[in-house]
Each structure stands twice: as structure tokens, then as C-alpha cells.
Amino acid sequence: NAGVTQTPKFQVLKTGQSMTLQCAQDMNHNSMYWYRQDPGMGLRLIYYSASEGTTDKGEVPNGYNVSRLNKREFSLRLESAAPSQTSVYFCASSLRWGSNTEAFFGQGTRLTVV
Amino acid sequence: AQSVTQLDSQVPVFEEAPVELRCNYSSSVSVYLFWYVQYPNQGLQLLLKYLSGSTLVKGINGFEAEFNKSQTSFHLRKPSVHISDTAEYFCAVSKLQGGSEKLVFGKGTKLTVNP
Numbered sequence: 001n002a003g004v005t006q007t008p009k010f011q012v013l014k015t016g017q018s019m020t021l022q023c024a025q026d027m028n029h030n031s032m033y034w035y036r037q038d039p040g041m042g043l044r045l046i047y048y049s050a051s052e053g054t055t056d057k058g059e060v061p062n063g064y065n066v067s068r069l070n071k072r073e074f075s076l077r078l079e080s081a082a083p084s085q086t087s088v089y090f091c092a093s094s095l096r097w098g099s100n101t102e103a104f105f106g107q108g109t110r111l112t113v114v
Numbered sequence: 115a116q117s118v119t120q121l122d123s124q125v126p127v128f129e130e131a132p133v134e135l136r137c138n139y140s141s142s143v144s145v146y147l148f149w150y151v152q153y154p155n156q157g158l159q160l161l162l163k164y165l166s167g168s169t170l171v172k173g174i175n176g177f178e179a180e181f182n183k184s185q186t187s188f189h190l191r192k193p194s195v196h197i198s199d200t201a202e203y204f205c206a207v208s209k210l211q212g213g214s215e216k217l218v219f220g221k222g223t224k225l226t227v228n229p
Contacts, residue, residue: 004157040123040221040222041221042118042204042219042220042221042222043158043204043219044219045216045217048216058216090157090158092157092158102160102163103158103160103217105157105158105159106157107155107156107157108155108156108157
């Protein structure tokens with residue numbers, strides 16, 4: 001089982017460029033999440049999808065959009081990248097919505113915006 | 115509001131020594147509490163969780179944590195660490211926001227185990 005797969009693993013963007021981070025899970029999970037991790041800040045929730053067909057803002061949604069393409073896939077888009085979006089991005093999934101369920105994480109995408 | 119405070123950003127220890135990573139949370143309601151581990155260049159992996167019941171929770175790799183409601187703490191412990199335990203550890207708590215519950219993470223504690 002691959003679990004949660006993120007692509008790409010590394011990316012360098014110029015300010016103003018756009019890109020989409022891809023995430024797919026093969027565990028038949030209903031809920032999916034995007035986090036960003038910055039030094040000394042822990043993980044902060046950008047967007048989440050509690051179930052297929054729904055998406056909601058998390059703690060730091062500005063500058064991002066998401067698409068829950070189907071049950072397996074949840075993409076994160078940066079329309080106009082800014083240096084402040086330099087970070088490590090993690091996708092996660094859980095069987096269902098609710099904080100008592102374990103979240104499984106991908107290996108991350110390291111994004112640098114210059 | 116619910117938040118998580120990890121009191122130490124870095125903890126260096128020697129191999130086979132005991133370790134305690136501290137976590138305090140603020141909440142006015144019942145909470146679910148978690149510890150995740152992140153090995154270098156990897157994603158996060160669940161170590162253990164407290165949902166209800168016994169306050170002493172055992173997780174993977176010999177770690178355990180104790181839920182202390184009166185002190186609003188959920189400290190992580192291991193009696194004897196190995197080099198392979200070198201990683202960053204995150205405490206997390208459920209948070210009620212906009213009618214939904216979400217995980218809120220602490221800022222992390224980097225554990226370095228030295229030979």
C-alpha cells in the first residue's frame with residue numbers, strides 16, 4: 001500500500017508563478033487535509049475536505065485553492081506564488097471526519113519561492 | 115480557544131537515558147490528544163492518542179503518555195531512548211472550529227539522541 005502520495009517532492013518557483021500540488025490516497029479515506037510546516041510553527045491547516053464534494057478553509061487559507069477531484073485525490077493550487085509560501089506542504093487523510101480518527105501523512109513537498 | 119504548548123523546542127539526551135517531552139493544552143471542554151513523530155525528511159506518523167478511559171496511553175516504539183486533566187498536560191515519556199528515536203515530536207489537540215473538529219499542532223520538540 002502506498003498510503004498517501006504527494007507529487008512533486010521538491011519544487012522551486014519564481015514569484016508570481018502558479019503550480020498545483022497533487023495528493024492521492026489509496027486507503028479509501030473520506031477526509032483529506034493540506035498542511036504547511038514552517039520552522040518553529042508546527043503544522044498549520046490550510047484547507048480540508050471532510051468528505052468527497054466538500055472543501056473548507058483551515059487556519060491559513062489565503063493564497064491557496066483546493067479541489068477534491070474524487071475520493072482519492074485532493075489538490076492544492078497556488079495561483080500566484082509569493083516568497084511567504086516557501087514551506088513544506090503535507091497532505092493527510094483520515095477514514096472519516098472527526099478528531100478521534102488517525103491522520104495519515106504523505107512525505108511532503110518542499111516548495112521554495114524565489 | 116484550544117491550543118497546544120510544547121515547552122521545549124529541543125531536547126538532547128544520551129542513548130539509553132530516559133526522556134520526557136512536555137505538552138500542555140488549553141481547553142474548556144473534553145479533548146482528544148495525540149503525539150505524532152516526524153523522522154528526517156518524512157511525513158508525520160501517529161505515536162499514540164488519548165480519546166477516553168485510562169489516562170496512561172501506550173504507543174509504538176516504547177513510548178507512553180499520561181493524560182493529566184488537572185494539570186492540562188499530556189507529556190510523552192520513554193524509559194530508555196535509542197539513536198533511532200532522533201526525530202521531531204508533535205503534540206496535537208482537537209479543536210472545535212466552525213462546528214467542526216480539527217487537529218491543532220504544537221510547534222514541535224526536536225529530540226536528539228547522542229551516543
